Amino acid sequence: MFDSNDSFRFTHALCRKPGRSVRRGLRQSNSPPPDPVVFAQEHALYVHALCDSGLQVTVLDPLEPFPDSVFVEDPALCVGDAAVILRPGDQSRFDERDAARDSLTPCFDYVIDLPGPGFVDGGDILLTGREAIAGISERTDSAGLNALGEILAEVELPLREVSTPSGILHLKSDCGLLDAETIFCTKRLEDSGIFSGYRVVRCPPEEQHAANVVRINDAVLVRADCPQTLDLLDRQPFSVMPIPVGEAAKLDGGLSCMSLRYSVE
Numbered sequence: 001m002f003d004s005n006d007s008f009r010f011t012h013a014l015c016r017k018p019g020r021s022v023r024r025g026l027r028q029s030n031s032p033p034p035d036p037v038v039f040a041q042e043h044a045l046y047v048h049a050l051c052d053s054g055l056q057v058t059v060l061d062p063l064e065p066f067p068d069s070v071f072v073e074d075p076a077l078c079v080g081d082a083a084v085i086l087r088p089g090d091q092s093r094f095d096e097r098d099a100a101r102d103s104l105t106p107c108f109d110y111v112i113d114l115p116g117p118g119f120v121d122g123g124d125i126l127l128t129g130r131e132a133i134a135g136i137s138e139r140t141d142s143a144g145l146n147a148l149g150e151i152l153a154e155v156e157l158p159l160r161e162v163s164t165p166s167g168i169l170h171l172k173s174d175c176g177l178l179d180a181e182t183i184f185c186t187k188r189l190e191d192s193g194i195f196s197g198y199r200v201v202r203c204p205p206e207e208q209h210a211a212n213v214v215r216i217n218d219a220v221l222v223r224a225d226c227p228q229t230l231d232l233l234d235r236q237p238f239s240v241m242p243i244p245v246g247e248a249a250k251l252d253g254g255l256s257c258m259s260l261r262y263s264v265e
């Protein structure tokens with residue numbers, strides 16, 4: 001059964017190094033592609049921070065045929081002692097699910113394939129202390145969320161379907177969990193009303209790209225290039241770890257998407 005602490009207390013994480021092909025990753029803007037060497041350096045700092053926050057981290061080798069495979073959060077969802085293998089909504093990423101299944105099978109008691117025909121990206125699922133908030137987006141549809149809801153019901157975790165406002169790639173591009181009942185998010189996401197009933201800390205308007213924070217045990221990972229956010233979260237009861245993610249950001253990636261966090265009893 002899902003416990004509210006499972007939303008931010010973890011013992012392990014799984015990451016995958018970016019490959020040379022990361023240059024060809026999906027991106028919404030015409031910004032220059034990421035530099036694979038700098039991306040690898042930033043990724044190493046990210047892994048280091050996960051270790052510093054108390055996690056035992058498995059770092060998988062690059063998967064060159066899949067330019068976006070560094071973003072391991074999208075093809076799988078870890079909930080308690082189960083891993084759900086999702087159905088990524090962009091065709092170029094769909095078969096990342098096979099690699100996700102291979103790497104998660106040794107780590108989990110239960111590995112469950114999300115049945116088709118729908119699609120779900122992990123970036124659209126925010127696990128709080130009491131539910132999975134699941135955003136319909138360009139990558140995630142109702143059929144996928146209905147199937148996921150049935151799986152999560154087995155661990156007594158309700159799934160609540162919401163709309164990711166248009167222009168936002170994934171629900172979690174604009175939010176992150178600070179504790180089981182507190183969400184950090186942009187004004188546009190707060191204004192959509194989906195977090196009513198939660199405590200909300202609003203991201204500084206000049207730093208909307210900082211919203212995707214990741215709480216891990218007694219630390220929170222925050223983008224290093226967002227001074228107002230670092231300052232704001234420094235006043236909360238956890239330590240703040242600034243992490244450079246400039247290259248991931250060129251592919252619309254952030255902090256949560258580069259790891260799958262889970263707990264082993």
Ligand code: CIR
Binds near residue numbers: 090172173
């Ligand atoms: C993509 O478009 O799928 C990747 N370039 C970025 C994925 C980022 N994932 C996430 O925020 N969960």
